Amino acid sequence: MSNWVKVAPFEDIPKLGARVVRTTNKDNVSIDIGVFRLEDDRILAVNNSCPHKGGPLSEGIVYGDKIACPLHSWKISLVDGKADEPDVGETACFKTKVEDGVVYLKLKS
Amino acid sequence: MQKMKLVVVGNGMAGMRTVEELLKIAPDIYDITVFGDEPYPNYNRIMLSPVLANEQTIDDIILNTREWYAEHNITLHTNARINKIDRKNRVVYAEDGTSAEYDRLLLATGSKPFMPPIPGNDLEGVLGYRDIKDTNDMIAAAKKYKHAVVVGGGLLGLEAANGLSIQGMDVTVIHRNEWLLEKQLDKTAGIMLQKSLEAKGLKFHLSTNTETIIGDENGRVKAVRFKEGFELPADLLVLAVGIRPNFALAESAGIHCDKGVVVNDTMQTFDPRVYAVGECVAHRGISYGLVAPLFEMAKVCATHLANFGIGLYKGSVTSTKLKVTGIDLFSAGDFTGDEETEEIVLHDAVGGVYKKLIIKNDKIVGGVLYGDTTDGSWYFQMLRDGKPIHEIRDHLLFGPSAIGDTGHQGQNQASLMTNEMEVCGCNGVCKGTIVKAIQDQGLFTLDDVKKQTKAGSSCGSCVGLVEQILASTLGGGYAPPSTSKAVCGCTDRNHEEVRAEIRTHKYLNIPDAMRGMGWSTPNGCATCRPALNYYLLSTWPHEAQDDPQSRFINERVHANIQKDGTYSVIPRMYGGVTTPDQLRKIADVADKYAVPMVKVTGGQRIDLLGVKKEDLVDMWADLDMPSGYAYGKSIRTVKTCVGSEFCRFGTQNSTQMGIDIEKAFDHMWAPHKVKFAVSGCPRNCAESGIKDVGIIAVDSGWEIYVGGNGGIKTEAAQFLCKVKTSDEVLEYSGAFIQVYREEARYLDRTVHWLERVGLEYVKQRMLEDAEGRKAAYERLLYSLQGSVDPWAERVNNRNKHKEFEIIEV
Numbered sequence: 001m002s003n004w005v006k007v008a009p010f011e012d013i014p015k016l017g018a019r020v021v022r023t024t025n026k027d028n029v030s031i032d033i034g035v036f037r038l039e040d041d042r043i044l045a046v047n048n049s050c051p052h053k054g055g056p057l058s059e060g061i062v063y064g065d066k067i068a069c070p071l072h073s074w075k076i077s078l079v080d081g082k083a084d085e086p087d088v089g090e091t092a093c094f095k096t097k098v099e100d101g102v103v104y105l106k107l108k109s
Numbered sequence: 110m111q112k113m114k115l116v117v118v119g120n121g122m123a124g125m126r127t128v129e130e131l132l133k134i135a136p137d138i139y140d141i142t143v144f145g146d147e148p149y150p151n152y153n154r155i156m157l158s159p160v161l162a163n164e165q166t167i168d169d170i171i172l173n174t175r176e177w178y179a180e181h182n183i184t185l186h187t188n189a190r191i192n193k194i195d196r197k198n199r200v201v202y203a204e205d206g207t208s209a210e211y212d213r214l215l216l217a218t219g220s221k222p223f224m225p226p227i228p229g230n231d232l233e234g235v236l237g238y239r240d241i242k243d244t245n246d247m248i249a250a251a252k253k254y255k256h257a258v259v260v261g262g263g264l265l266g267l268e269a270a271n272g273l274s275i276q277g278m279d280v281t282v283i284h285r286n287e288w289l290l291e292k293q294l295d296k297t298a299g300i301m302l303q304k305s306l307e308a309k310g311l312k313f314h315l316s317t318n319t320e321t322i323i324g325d326e327n328g329r330v331k332a333v334r335f336k337e338g339f340e341l342p343a344d345l346l347v348l349a350v351g352i353r354p355n356f357a358l359a360e361s362a363g364i365h366c367d368k369g370v371v372v373n374d375t376m377q378t379f380d381p382r383v384y385a386v387g388e389c390v391a392h393r394g395i396s397y398g399l400v401a402p403l404f405e406m407a408k409v410c411a412t413h414l415a416n417f418g419i420g421l422y423k424g425s426v427t428s429t430k431l432k433v434t435g436i437d438l439f440s441a442g443d444f445t446g447d448e449e450t451e452e453i454v455l456h457d458a459v460g461g462v463y464k465k466l467i468i469k470n471d472k473i474v475g476g477v478l479y480g481d482t483t484d485g486s487w488y489f490q491m492l493r494d495g496k497p498i499h500e501i502r503d504h505l506l507f508g509p510s511a512i513g514d515t516g517h518q519g520q521n522q523a524s525l526m527t528n529e530m531e532v533c534g535c536n537g538v539c540k541g542t543i544v545k546a547i548q549d550q551g552l553f554t555l556d557d558v559k560k561q562t563k564a565g566s567s568c569g570s571c572v573g574l575v576e577q578i579l580a581s582t583l584g585g586g587y588a589p590p591s592t593s594k595a596v597c598g599c600t601d602r603n604h605e606e607v608r609a610e611i612r613t614h615k616y617l618n619i620p621d622a623m624r625g626m627g628w629s630t631p632n633g634c635a636t637c638r639p640a641l642n643y644y645l646l647s648t649w650p651h652e653a654q655d656d657p658q659s660r661f662i663n664e665r666v667h668a669n670i671q672k673d674g675t676y677s678v679i680p681r682m683y684g685g686v687t688t689p690d691q692l693r694k695i696a697d698v699a700d701k702y703a704v705p706m707v708k709v710t711g712g713q714r715i716d717l718l719g720v721k722k723e724d725l726v727d728m729w730a731d732l733d734m735p736s737g738y739a740y741g742k743s744i745r746t747v748k749t750c751v752g753s754e755f756c757r758f759g760t761q762n763s764t765q766m767g768i769d770i771e772k773a774f775d776h777m778w779a780p781h782k783v784k785f786a787v788s789g790c791p792r793n794c795a796e797s798g799i800k801d802v803g804i805i806a807v808d809s810g811w812e813i814y815v816g817g818n819g820g821i822k823t824e825a826a827q828f829l830c831k832v833k834t835s836d837e838v839l840e841y842s843g844a845f846i847q848v849y850r851e852e853a854r855y856l857d858r859t860v861h862w863l864e865r866v867g868l869e870y871v872k873q874r875m876l877e878d879a880e881g882r883k884a885a886y887e888r889l890l891y892s893l894q895g896s897v898d899p900w901a902e903r904v905n906n907r908n909k910h911k912e913f914e915i916i917e918v
Contacts, residue, residue, distance in 0.1 A: 071672065
């Protein structure tokens, strides 16, 4: 099971910026998801935790389709969640869509 | 679109480096075919000496595996020597019958050992020293035979001799010159080197010329006879008297050659479809036998192969290190000098240290270091950058002051460290890990080592050590980066060029600046964007557009991010002076928001740590105090002592001076953080000696010191001038900071900037040019005009700043 949830109006996510979505996973543990807006207005979402030391990726600098973690500058791809070489690590990705100016996020069951 | 065909002749370091550079910038425009005459994929030729010395294996030194070629769709022909180029039909032919058509051809045929025309040089057991086969032959011979003679006391000959000696052979080196390594060392250093090598068991005959090589009945070398009238037994004879560019193929194809394949500054030969790089090339009449220049050529050549048409190779200054474990020598440039040069020499024969620098017109033009090569890269960098040395001439020979370096056990000489010792205290990287990464992963630049090992990538205090390790592991392969380097991978322009263009073209926002300067990425990266943003704002105050998304998080939310994603809040307390009311307010806020820690900072302020992002704005509203800017590349704090108001030693009101400075320069962005201090007397309780601007009151006025730093590397501030009034303190220190704001590179502290431009330059701007100083001060005041407290701004415009709110679903 998975479901699309409404997040926010598209305009509330700044260009080359991000917002944090807080939700709970299946074990009822709170998790944060970073929802990012690229320069070309694509919206991408990843688990808001750097594979290195758990830094909040939403607070980093967005460039291209990557995010530079605010803690130690690991570069994480927002497309597949993988860290740039030579660093090794991965964070989970979430599907997104924009309909009628509203951003939706597909949460796993 | 059909891809063009690129054929590379030569599967060595220069050719493959060019291919790698090309793949980085234009991965899809060519079908690439590579021919190599050795049976191996590309390997690290400069690591052959460590292989011979049992420190590495052949597998360790492979740079590109066969899988790598396959992954990049490169057709690799090994064991295939090209013997014909048909330029008319654009086809190359290999000896084994293979052929390949090309649209563009890259020649990287390298060089070959020079075999002197000595009778008997074709006997079995007579070798050059160039490739894996030679190395394996030597290792095999060492297992069977006893006596080795190496002809040639140059770098290669000595490394071969050392390796053979480690393999258990009895080795004698024959050299024509009066001393060893005469191309790298002067006589004094040459003799010191000989002594150290003799202590390792090598024997030498200098000023000796080989006459003939004598064979036994099986056609194997047995002995060598010398013109000086004696003979030595030899079961193995290594001829290492030099290398010659290998340009026979190019010449046979009618490409213009003159002691090498002649190329222009774009690495193009006289046939516009044919490029050449590496040791086979003659560029401006010079052929290089070291790896650093090859890589510079590769980079330039790749940009032209990629059709970018940028990049010029203008020749290289090279430096040398000998890869013989336990021997430290370094030489660069002109180490002999002439009547127009001066020498600075330190010679401690007993201690085994010799340093000589050659100076011409206030610049280092060359030098030799023996025994202590710690500062080799530093000198070499100054040589390449042509930096004037008069300001540091009196202590130049002692190297960059290493006093106060922290985080690596006080070590400043990498060669004295064991493999287990920690080099990088931030990331916990040991020397052995760095050496292994350099060798196994084929790293050549400081940036690569930082990236792969993380050593030196955090605070940077150990970069000097990392550089030394890199230099001694690579030997001649290492070239320190020039100090004038590109801002980041998104542009070729360096910081100064970017600043100049922003001024000339009056760029007012980042997209315009990037477009105008031809950025290679759509919206830069986390390195260049903050720099550009700062340059725009500092060049065009009140006009340029601030881009919050190009600022580091701390400056975006006006608080300092902590390891767990919470923030710290430090309100402004001008001059470190507070009131009972403020303290009560801070205590109430700390209670209300359950702040986990309240701490007094090094800059005399109060820090509320562990605050959630979503609480920041409410907290600021409750505090009703201005932002302390403890998070920014900005004015931080003005630290003060109590001064003449209370202190029985105080000569001036240092507290008020501090408050005045902090108020005058509040909200000021800068290339990096800026810290001030004002002390009321020379006892200096406010630690003015280690601040960007330190002010010390004396009975007759104020002394101003600049460029101090209490951080990674403790740097004492230097005396700038003495002034009489507090207005002058504001004007002089403000003007100093403004020039720093306008001219330093982003992320330079004042000390780094001062190191580059020199105190004399600053004195000239501040002291000799009174009008210029006043104008600079005016520009600072203008740029600060009308600035507002960012905390109050957020509190008053909550709706505009949604980024502080979490979306709950």
